[in-house]
Amino acid sequence: MADSIQQQLQQLVLLSDSVGTGGAAAGTGGVSTVEESMEQLGPLIHSVYRANKQKLFRQQVELFAQRKDAEIMKLCGNYHQEFVQSVAQLLKVRQNTSELQEKVVGLNAELQMSGKSLYEKKAELLGMRREHRNIQRAVDAVKNCQEVVRMVASFDDEVETKQYYMAIKTLGGLKDVYLPQIRKYSFGKVLESSIPRMETKLQGAALRDMKDWLYGLKKTTRDIGRHLDTRMKNKQDMWAERDATIKERHFVSSAVQFVLDEEFDHDEPITVDMMPLYQCLHINEKLGRRAEFRRSFTEDRSDQLSLILASPVHFATGQLASFESMLFDIIGFFVVEHNILASAPDFRSKSDVDTLWDTCIAKLSDIIARGIQAIRSDPEVSTVLQEVMATFTYVMEENGYDVRKLRELIMAIFGA
Structure with missing residues (x-):
């Protein structure tokens, strides 16, 4: 009975071994073999x-297991040395791996330290660069401020020494060049103010x-008026003299006389130094105050003409010199106006000059009217006054002024 059980167990084991070896290659055939074994x-x-042989069955199973264990031990004994060598190599590889890992960790730590040091150096370098830029900006700002101080001092000297063209150039440099560079500093705000x-x-x-030039013109204008008179x-x-030698007079107009006399007129042209006026005009143009200066100049000239016309005069024998001096001043005054109008027409308009001339004629009429009884x-x-007024009329006509009202005044006074 025991032999029969043992034989059946061996068949089952062989069948199982066939499943383990060839059954995997057989695909679905292995499944059927397992089912057959079961x-x-x-x-x-x-x-x-x-048959009530459970004990015997267990004994056979144990013997079968022991035999299989012996086979396993034998199989392991054949490959034990290779397994030990493999394990030893594996341990060695593991040890080398651990050492390599430690080296990697150490290298990483060193790299971290080097990177930290490099980062600190880089941060320090960036800080030094910022400081250098700040220092350079400070140096440039100080240089600009020094140049500004020098230019301000130079401006004051130029104004004191009347170098106005240089002063306006210096002022332009301060406004246009240096002020935008230092405006953000407190010193720049002081300069701007x-x-x-x-x-x-x-x-x-x-x-x-x-x-001062206008005031100094008083004597100059009188000399000009006396010379022209x-x-x-x-x-x-x-x-x-020419009329006395000609029986029939053909010269009916003073304008014609002026044209005919040009070839005999060899006097040097009268010049007036206009530099102070032009200089002041240029400065006010650069400062953007041209309109303000024009109004001021117009008022000054009007006041100056009023002062001339306010001079005391006497209409008595031997006392007409005061009136003649007034006419000399008027001639010189309007000759200057004529020159200004010719040289700076965009500053002094003809209407301004004509207004002054009309005012002058009206004032002269009032002055003569007050002394008409004495005249x-x-x-x-x-007689003397008529000659003086005729000469004055010719002079003003020669300089381009409308003298029709003057002639009407002469006709009204002297009837000629």
Whole structure:
């Protein structure tokens, strides 16, 4: 019975071995072999329990297991040395791996330290670069401020020494070049607030010079008027001589006389130094105050003409010199106006000059009207005054002024 059980167990094991070796290659055939083994195991166990041979079955199973264990041990003994060598190599590889890992960790730590040091150096370098830029900006700002201080001092010297063109150039450099660079600093704000005062200082200095020039013109204009009056009297004498030799007079107009006398007029042209006026005009243009200066100049000239016309005059024998001096001043005044109008028409308009001339004629009419009784009561005064007024009329006509109202005034007074 025991042999029969043992034989059946061996068949099951062989069948199982065939499943383990060839069954995997057989695909679905392996599944059927396992099923066959299970089918055979069932009847075997059933027959064991039916014959009441469980103990014997267990013994056979244990013997079978021991035999298989012996086979396993034998199989392991054949490959034990290779397995040990493999394990030893594996341990060695593991040890080398651990050492390599430690080296990698150490290298990483060193790299981290080097990177940290490099980062610190880089941060330090960036900080030094920022400091260098700040220092350079500070140096540039200080240089600009020093240059600004030098230019401000130079501006003051130029104004004091009347170098106004250089002063306006210096002021332009401060405004256009240096002020935008230093405006963000407190010093720049101080400079910006000082610019208007500097402009006013320059304008005031140039205006004072121009007014001094206007005041100095009083004597010059009188000399100009006297010179032109004398020259016109010479021309009148020449006209009288020429008329005396000609039976029939063909010269019916003073304008015609002027044209005919040009070839005999060899006097040097009268020149007036206009530099203070032009200088002041240029400065006010650069400062953007041209309109303000024009109004101021117009008022000054009007006041100056009023002063001329306010001079005391006397219409008595031997006392007409005061009136003649007034006419000399008027001639010189309007000759200057004529020159300004010719050289700077965009500054001094013809309407401004014509307004002054009309005012002058009206004031002269009032002055003569107040002394009309003294004039008509003294034939000598009337004759001299008529000659003076005629000469004055010719001079003003020669310089381009409308003298129709003057002639009407002469006709009204003297009837000629």
